[in-house]
Amino acid sequence: MNEKIRYAMIGGGPGAFIGAVHRIAARMDNLYELVAGCFSSSVEKSLETGKEIGIANDRIYANYQELIEKEKQLPDNQRVQVICIVTPNHVHFAPAKMALENGFHVILDKPITLTLEEAKVLKHLKEQTGKELLLTHTYTGYPMVKEARQQLASKKLGNIRKVYVEYPQGWLSKSVESKQADWRTDPSKSGVAGAMGDIGTHAFNLAEYVTSLQVVKLCADINTVVENRRLDDDGAVLLKFNNGASGVLMASQVAAGEENKVKIRVYGENGGLEWHQEDANSLVLKHLDEPAQILRTGASYLGSFATHNTRVPAGHPEGYLEAFANLYRNFALTILYKNQGREVPKECLDFPGVEEGVRGMAFIETVIASGQSDQKWVELTI
Template structure:
């Protein structure tokens, strides 16, 4: 049965993702990849005409292409259960995430939201309280946590295979903002470099949050303090385009996060290296189906994504769709975030109690931690790298 006891596809409403959007189509493809959901409605643009024009791109009937997210929530709530949308995907610029997510939760719709979760920490904390006091499932699309070998590594680390984790080095390096393309009205660059839309950080809010979250997800280490230096190297740009943060963890370990959007020739170079007392591992997003594991005095091991291999743990196997040698990557990782959230949504519909903090998918509390990371990184940089507290009360372990 599709979605178990629910015995139907989950119905998805999209906010954002209109013509010219990259991430909107990624969300729709990922959500529908396993045939567990379908896009049935959307407010695809803040411009009502553009929203209607975008509906065909998602095979959505024009009658359910709404002029605003408020109209979509109001009209969908009037439909019978099973016909109305079950969840909302928020694929819009940062400054709109809070108001849309808040309205969706208040309307009783589950939410899948792009990162960073909100415009600032205050909004994130308010949203977390709202979600915790509701019956909705809230997922945050830190999609790199969905790769099979990331989940394999997480299970290996948390079972003690690498020993005590002492160092985490996470990097996210791009080069697409090497020149000031925001001045040519390039849509993606324009809002990401605009403080009124992106928030207090540019590069660090956009991609360093992914790198930080990846280390937290894999290791479970809780942070204590942060020191950061941010720079804006392209003249006239209003937000940072390069930065490095040093993090002290509660077990005495150290982490570094480096992010760049001005490195020539770099595309989407996400890498992570983790050192433990018994071994170390490394993974690169541009070669996602292989992971290196090393221990002194032993041959280096290369784990490949193989759902049938005896070394693959349950979480890694569950994130695979294809046999070994058939590359799985970005869309599939995104789909794994949706699949884990769908499991929680179906459980909710069945009256079951679901986990709120230590979920397989990134959740609202990961979103709060991400906003705290941005806030304290910016504040530290403004104080010439001063060490500042970086603790999140309800962070995942």
């Protein structure tokens, strides 16, 4: 497909954490062209970023409202098709809502909104408008995470019985003053959760994606370890899945010395599997009565989803940027296939969206409710 998707970015200006990652991911397959943006609440900083990227001055806007209104007025062959929102959590819902209402597809950082009710509004709008929404749960973009999902779906390991998923970080082990720490520990900008919203949602999404199961109830122990911090920075959650399996989720930002040590283990009747982000090219299969196997990215024996999302020859490491780009590519291909009236291959439809966003917000609100309750076991309902 030679057509490029024109997109605009909201956020991602000076000092931003994830904006540059989005821009790299969008460039990797040459399927997108960044042509407009509002990169900061400061007009001067937005202009500065836009000029650095190479955006024409008349496509650098003062705010997201102006961006959407003026882009909507441009001819079809000039206006952006996708609005990419890379702002703190409290600036997710309003621009995403406005973008969908005005006929734009949306790419959005997780968690999808500040509240479950807001997430439901976006779900309704997405269904009403027929537009696409990508939620950047990056870890589902790794080839061997996709292979893990296919392995479990094949039932080779039997019915799933146990799930362990963890995401330890250490960067908030002490009181930190920085742009990233400030908004993530501020309830008005982060929402009701800190660590559980920031990284716990990644672990939750990874568990549901890999197993193809859904959590139906949970029991949470939520902690605020650093003195005077206003939101949780540590927690553990017992999970019950809709097939009867049980699980444990751990998310902590006070695990001193850890960076982003994402890990998942799933056990069935006949064996289990294990994936670590620190060795992302490997998937370990563990059998009840046979030696363990190590499957590797790029090998000919892998399934179609892992193969579709593999970019380099076997033996060469694929990492976070490639996983991020896989989400962008699948999203772009879905839009392009639909624009041409063609059936979208199932491998291209494999990206997290509004459904995952709604479930993520339900997880956040249920985890906090359980952590604050004497009842503890709380049903996860939407």
